[in-house]
């Protein structure tokens with residue numbers, strides 16, 4: 001097996017971001033009903049424009065339901081295990097600039113710890 005390409009702390013990605021894009025069609029609420037797909041696209045574009053994407057840096061991925069729907073729309077950043085509830089593109093820009101670029105968690109957008117499905 002080939003050797004893992006290291007970023008910070010030997011992680012392949014310094015920040016691996018997962019956006020819930022679940023789109024329930026049974027009448028129940030889900031992140032896709034709150035603009036998650038558009039903000040996922042915006043986040044990918046911002047990360048790329050900032051030169052942050054790639055091994056050792058940032059990867060932004062689609063995800064299915066992360067089972068914290070009540071706080072949606074939801075995104076999670078690993079390996080830190082930080083969960084965000086965002087509202088609009090300004091929130092995404094702040095997460096990219098503060099957390100993904102400068103390593104500072106955006107406290108005001110944190111999903112409350114007791115929020116589940």
Ligand code: FES
Nearest residue numbers: 020031065066069
């Ligand atoms: S629908 Fe997004 S976390 Fe469940």
